[in-house]
Amino acid sequence: MNETVPVALRKPWAGGSEPPFVRIQKITKRFGDFTAVEDVSLDIFKGELFCLLGGSGCGKSTLLRMLAGFETPSSGRIEIDGQDMAGKAPYERPTNMMFQSYALFPHMSVEKNVAYGLQRDGIGRAEAHDRATDMLKMVQLSQFAGRKPHQLSGGQRQRVALARSLVKRPKLLLLDEPLGALDKKLREETQFELVKIQETLGVTFIVVTHDQEEAMTLSTRIGVMNEGVIVQVGEPSEIYEHPGSRFVADFIGSVNLFEGRVTEDKPDYVEIAAPDLGGSIHVGHGVSCTVNQQVWYAIRPEKVRLSRERPESRRNAFEGVIDEVAYLGNLSIFRIRLANGVLVRATRANLSRYDDEALTWDEKVWIAWDDTAGVVLTR
Amino acid sequence: MTGAIERFPPFRWTAAVLRRLGLGGRVLVVAVPFLWLLVFFLIPFLVVAKISLSEPAIAMPPYLPLVEWDGARALLTLNFENFAYLLSDPLYLNAYIFSIKVAFVSAVIALLVGYPMAYYIARSPEPRRSLLLTLVILPFWTSFLLRVYAWQGFLRSNGVINNFLLWTGIIDQPLVMLQTDFAVYLGIVYTYLPFMILPLYANLVKLDESLLEASADLGGRPLVTFFHITLPLSMPGIIAGFMLVFVPAIGEFVIPELLGGPDTLMIGRVLWNEFFSNRDWPVASAVAIAMLIVLVVPIMILRSVQADKGETT
Numbered sequence: 001m002n003e004t005v006p007v008a009l010r011k012p013w014a015g016g017s018e019p020p021f022v023r024i025q026k027i028t029k030r031f032g033d034f035t036a037v038e039d040v041s042l043d044i045f046k047g048e049l050f051c052l053l054g055g056s057g058c059g060k061s062t063l064l065r066m067l068a069g070f071e072t073p074s075s076g077r078i079e080i081d082g083q084d085m086a087g088k089a090p091y092e093r094p095t096n097m098m099f100q101s102y103a104l105f106p107h108m109s110v111e112k113n114v115a116y117g118l119q120r121d122g123i124g125r126a127e128a129h130d131r132a133t134d135m136l137k138m139v140q141l142s143q144f145a146g147r148k149p150h151q152l153s154g155g156q157r158q159r160v161a162l163a164r165s166l167v168k169r170p171k172l173l174l175l176d177e178p179l180g181a182l183d184k185k186l187r188e189e190t191q192f193e194l195v196k197i198q199e200t201l202g203v204t205f206i207v208v209t210h211d212q213e214e215a216m217t218l219s220t221r222i223g224v225m226n227e228g229v230i231v232q233v234g235e236p237s238e239i240y241e242h243p244g245s246r247f248v249a250d251f252i253g254s255v256n257l258f259e260g261r262v263t264e265d266k267p268d269y270v271e272i273a274a275p276d277l278g279g280s281i282h283v284g285h286g287v288s289c290t291v292n293q294q295v296w297y298a299i300r301p302e303k304v305r306l307s308r309e310r311p312e313s314r315r316n317a318f319e320g321v322i323d324e325v326a327y328l329g330n331l332s333i334f335r336i337r338l339a340n341g342v343l344v345r346a347t348r349a350n351l352s353r354y355d356d357e358a359l360t361w362d363e364k365v366w367i368a369w370d371d372t373a374g375v376v377l378t379r
Numbered sequence: 380m381t382g383a384i385e386r387f388p389p390f391r392w393t394a395a396v397l398r399r400l401g402l403g404g405r406v407l408v409v410a411v412p413f414l415w416l417l418v419f420f421l422i423p424f425l426v427v428a429k430i431s432l433s434e435p436a437i438a439m440p441p442y443l444p445l446v447e448w449d450g451a452r453a454l455l456t457l458n459f460e461n462f463a464y465l466l467s468d469p470l471y472l473n474a475y476i477f478s479i480k481v482a483f484v485s486a487v488i489a490l491l492v493g494y495p496m497a498y499y500i501a502r503s504p505e506p507r508r509s510l511l512l513t514l515v516i517l518p519f520w521t522s523f524l525l526r527v528y529a530w531q532g533f534l535r536s537n538g539v540i541n542n543f544l545l546w547t548g549i550i551d552q553p554l555v556m557l558q559t560d561f562a563v564y565l566g567i568v569y570t571y572l573p574f575m576i577l578p579l580y581a582n583l584v585k586l587d588e589s590l591l592e593a594s595a596d597l598g599g600r601p602l603v604t605f606f607h608i609t610l611p612l613s614m615p616g617i618i619a620g621f622m623l624v625f626v627p628a629i630g631e632f633v634i635p636e637l638l639g640g641p642d643t644l645m646i647g648r649v650l651w652n653e654f655f656s657n658r659d660w661p662v663a664s665a666v667a668i669a670m671l672i673v674l675v676v677p678i679m680i681l682r683s684v685q686a687d688k689g690e691t692t
Binding site for chain 2: 060068070089090091094096097099101103104105106107116117121164165168198
């Protein structure tokens, strides 16, 4: 276990001897008849920035609150740094939390808010003051130390909340939608700041978010949740390029999904009959499936090529008409209507400022993709 | 959007005249409560103030007019002797001090009893919360006088409490509870408790639970969280509840009269005696005005302190 190599490069989750820092074993949480979290098991390693990603009500916040100690699991076991957390109150845990609403104490100044946690640990007023001041310097709020929370902007409050949760140097920091209340520009800046702080302090972060873009930028790994269950865990690129199910493929980024039936299943290629496309999809690698099995073929819009002329290779090429064009500046999104009415999304980077040859509405085009560009999903 | 009544000529003319005088609908809405207070509070207060400055007389009414008209001159006589008299006789000063003491101690007890109740109600789930609130207000549905009389039945030497204690054998002599200061405190705390609970409840129910979680998360044990977060944030409720008990308790007459002993000399009783036993209206009015000053000055100071705070919180 080499601590100097960043966790993102060590990849302890891929195998090895490093013990997990947070160990969640078969955790279930029920509220009456409602099961918020169901049989979740998860290992998170030291120094990770792990994102729990899912829509609202998927159980991600409940899972986080169980780690912080605000909710008691109905069954299962949580271990942090080798210690069983059962029966431990929030104030006895080596965790700190940054709340979605920030939960700053309205009657205390910014500095008192930050120093609060230190004083609870019996640290003297002078030292608490010094450490709070250092922390405020790090989040660039030194000149606001004497203000009350309501005198700050949303972005400043968010940084106070971050400082307050980091000042005790917790082993594990839990962040509940940390950037939710910020506007887009501030959000992007703060994302990188957060990663920088996390790397500097070496604290393990668990972030709950519903924003997939945020999860992609921030995390070493993402756990996608749906209806109380962890659907897939993986590095951002793995989740994006190798989704394990239609739910994950659809939830992360945008995707074209075609239903089909396996017609040929060979060790080095697979052929899928896709009535949606009015033809057959050729997959250039082996897939664990059987002939006649129902499958879904998922292909990302940026991997769909567009051309006026018919592509040389006749594999994975289909003809259609441009139904809709959306210009986003950096790229354009096309919606192509195939002969049987099915719509396919394709994006194209706008590489030139003067594109006289740009594809436009009602043009006849060919769509095509490489035989390794898409993913075959069985569920 | 004019209704039938607004097209009716007398209404239209009146409205036109009022508008001409600068009395639009908005002014009238404010004017009604304003006039109410003017007629039923300020004018009586001025009458009492006037009487307090006049000389007593054996007449009907039992005081001399302030302004005398001798045909050519108006003579204004302001008699401050009544106020000087209040200071000269220790009875009044003692009554004021005792009233304030009783009111203060009662308010503190009501706070200590009411705070946990308000906290519990505010933290209860919804259907039970409404029920508990109703129970707090329920005593108001019976006459206040009746309830204080009922306490006599409880506290008498052969009352419910003494009988029960004698029956269980805890005591062999009945306790003297009625006509003591204890009974007065009990009566005041009992009567005014809802006025403590309601503003505290209104404050505590708004308390953001995530603040308590944040405190716990940062290492605050429940008691620490209470003293550092809950208590300071509920200060407005505490002050409001305290004032709602303290202020009316100072002038309380019925409770010391029915439950207190002959030496329970609260200012309300002194006032009653001056008016109805001694028929000394000027001194009685002076007692009332002095009490108002004793009450209003601290409230105004408190309000200005709160207003200063309000700018920063």
